[in-house]
Each structure stands twice: as structure tokens, then as C-alpha cells.
Amino acid sequence: MPELTNFNDILNEELKDPKFKKEYDLLEEEFVLAKEILQLRKEQNLTQKELAKKVGTSQPAIARVESGNYKNISLSFLRKLAKVLGAKPEIHLKKIS
Numbered sequence: 001m002p003e004l005t006n007f008n009d010i011l012n013e014e015l016k017d018p019k020f021k022k023e024y025d026l027l028e029e030e031f032v033l034a035k036e037i038l039q040l041r042k043e044q045n046l047t048q049k050e051l052a053k054k055v056g057t058s059q060p061a062i063a064r065v066e067s068g069n070y071k072n073i074s075l076s077f078l079r080k081l082a083k084v085l086g087a088k089p090e091i092h093l094k095k096i097s
Helices: 006-013 018-043 049-056 060-068 076-085
Strands: none
Touching: 018 060, 049 060, 049 076
16 A cells, blocks of 8 residues: 655645745635634534524535635624634734744
């Protein structure tokens, strides 16, 4: 059986490329948020459809948020989502070096 390559090994190798790292860093915040939402939803044993109903949105909207493939997510939507998941959003500004 061929050896499976670990995703983190591939990612670490790709991050050695400065162009790749720059693009990856630009998307990091979106993926961190998506991962946190997905984890909180799973901890509460909710499906995307169930979470969407509680938040007052559609299942595809939840899927987009969890995939990191969303644009212009509003703070009010994020607050609704966080409230249902028993969390609170934290917004920070970080100086670009």
C-alpha cells in the first residue's frame, strides 16, 4: 500500500514558497473562523440545517461560512451565529508588518 502523505507535511513544504505563504496568510483568518464555527457546531451535535434554522438562514449559507468561502460576512450575522453556538465574536486589528 502506498504511503499516504500528511496534509500538514504538504502544507509546510508549500509554505516555504514566499508567494504561496503570502496568499495563505491572507486567507488564514477566514479559515480559522470557519474551523471554529464547524467545531462549535459539531460539539453541539447540530447539522448545518439545524444550525441554519436556529440562526435564521439557509443551510448553504452555513456551508459557505464553514468552508471559508464567504465574502462580506456581517458582524450582526456573526453575532447571531455565535449566540446560537454559545460563543461570542472577538474582532481584532493587527498591524501589518
